[in-house]
Amino acid sequence: MSIEKKVWLISGFVTLGLALVLFKLWIELNHFDEDPTQLPDQASVDAYLQDLPNLPSYQVKTGIFIKSFSFTGASDVHVSGYIWQHYEDGVHDAIKPAEGEVGFILPEAAEAASGLIEDAYRIDQGGSELIGWYFEQTLRQAFDYTSYPFDHKTVWVRFWPGEFDVNVALIPDFSAYPATGPNDIFGIDNRIVMGTWERENTYFDYRLSDLDTTLGIGKNEYQTNLPELHYNFVIKRNFANAFIVHMIPLIVVTMLLFGAVMTVTRRPNLVERHDFSTSSVIGTCSVLFFVILLAHVQLREGFAGSPVIYMESFFFLMYFLLLAVSVNTYFFAAEAVPSLWFIHYKDNLIPKACFWPFVLSCMVIITAYNLNLKDSPKDEVGIQVQN
Known part of the structure; x- marks a missing residue:
């Protein structure tokens, strides 16, 4: 088995494991704990x-x-x-x-x-x-x-x-x-x-x-x-409503961004087939940035004046990914910094294979942090309006 196949196999297993962890954390985050101050009789x-x-x-x-x-x-x-x-x-x-x-x-x-x-x-x-x-x-x-x-x-x-x-x-x-x-x-x-x-x-x-x-x-x-x-x-x-409105667009944009990363190559046959160029990848990131920005503004308008909410953290993650993909593509194509071996190794193999594990690792960390905030003692709160 070639090194590339081994790397992708490891990436796939890590991605699957992180996805299961994230799903488990979502179940815990969606769980309601009974108030110990209840008066039943x-x-x-x-x-x-x-x-x-x-x-x-x-x-x-x-x-x-x-x-x-x-x-x-x-x-x-x-x-x-x-x-x-x-x-x-x-x-x-x-x-x-x-x-x-x-x-x-x-x-x-x-x-x-x-x-x-x-x-x-x-x-x-x-x-x-x-x-x-x-x-x-x-x-x-x-x-x-x-x-x-x-x-x-x-x-x-x-x-x-x-x-x-x-x-x-x-x-x-x-x-x-x-x-x-x-x-x-x-x-x-x-x-x-x-x-x-x-x-x-x-x-x-x-x-x-x-x-x-x-x-x-x-x-x-x-x-x-x-x-x-x-x-x-x-x-x-109702989680399904919020998932459809906010989460599905984020998932689709992340997949498109991953597709842009996969076009980064130096192999002549793949360059011609994918029509790869630095400007095309950066242009794609620019378009996706405005898509994410508009969705973020729409979400923020529903929670004006509030601290950063859980869902909003994923938009900040997307901003970082857009910037990271653009920087990775520039350094890979320019070859200006040969010391960045992890970018040039095996035709940008490491950034490609680490894309989903990195995204899911960040989502797991963000979710675990918010779960810790939920479980920590705080003042009594009520309800916010968001349809």
């Missing part, structure tokens, strides 16, 4: 509240049902549905909302005045009253999408009690749902239109507030350590 809620420095004076059962949601901006989610609360006679009389009043606050409502919260029903249940409200609100949240298109997002509805001068804890109304376990999806319409997203999970949890103020209310120390009830629904981006 009343016992978990009681255990959480018992650990607070100030036990709440009142506990109000609160439930939610999402009828629709849509993304109206890079930081805005429009949500509509129903919220209800149970008020027991003789227990909640001091905090029970009157007709036209609301027993909760949605602190992340972007424009509360233009939103809608109205009475939907009041039902006497014998010893308690069930009050339900219909709401339509645009909620503003901090969004993280550095793992695009493998991002899983948690969209939440954050509750504050309607009273600030008493210690009230809103607790989930678990009895209103058929199942609230760690893997159950509840509180959201099964026929809701998800667009490019898929439902992964729903759950309640608490997060302590950090207002850094007593809101001017004397002896109101618990306002800086308030257990805020969150209803969360986790969604996963």
Whole structure:
């Protein structure tokens, strides 16, 4: 077996191995880890509240049902549905909302005045009253999408009690749902239109507030350590859509670039057959550069103001490849630097055979780095808009 065949055989095995590693990393990157703060039942809620420095004076059962949601901006989610609360006679009389009043606050409502919260029903249940409200609100949240298109997002509805001068804890109304376990999806319409997203999970949890103020209310120390009830629904981006829009063009351009590298030769019969010239390869790289640049600009417009995202890293890799192929072709044809033996060896064999292993090695490193970022602790995030 000739040296050329051995080199290409090694290149093929390395390329196949790296492709399998990349596929495995993509599966891990697309995996959603359950949030350990989930509250699946009343016992978990009681255990959480018992650990607070100030036990709440009142506990109000609160439930939610999402009828629709849509993304109206890079930081805005429009949500509509129903919220209800149970008020027991003789227990909640001091905090029970009157007709036209609301027993909760949605602190992340972007424009509360233009939103809608109205009475939907009041039902006497014998010893308690069930009050339900219909709401339509645009909620503003901090969004993280550095793992695009493998991002899983948690969209939440954050509750504050309607009273600030008493210690009230809103607790989930678990009895209103058929199942609230760690893997159950509840509180959201099964026929809701998800667009490019898929439902992964729903759950309640608490997060302590950090207002850094007593809101001017004397002896109101618990306002800086308030257990805020969150209803969360986790969604996963449909990878196929993003793959078709962004990844397939990158793969096609990479194959065309590899084809340009394979035309680099000094053998007379191949030069004539491939019509090889330095200017033709550099011209091909120039055309492909503008194709990649336009696709990159389109992607960047969807994530304006954000850090570099996972998919965007591949565009930077393509810029480097375009430059490397042009430089390799120039030095090979000019023979200006004989010391660069790896370029001239066996008719540019090493750069040709290393093309795919190098590309896939970079993709594996980029993916492994983003997987490490995903697994590292970070602040709570929500969802970004990208169709």
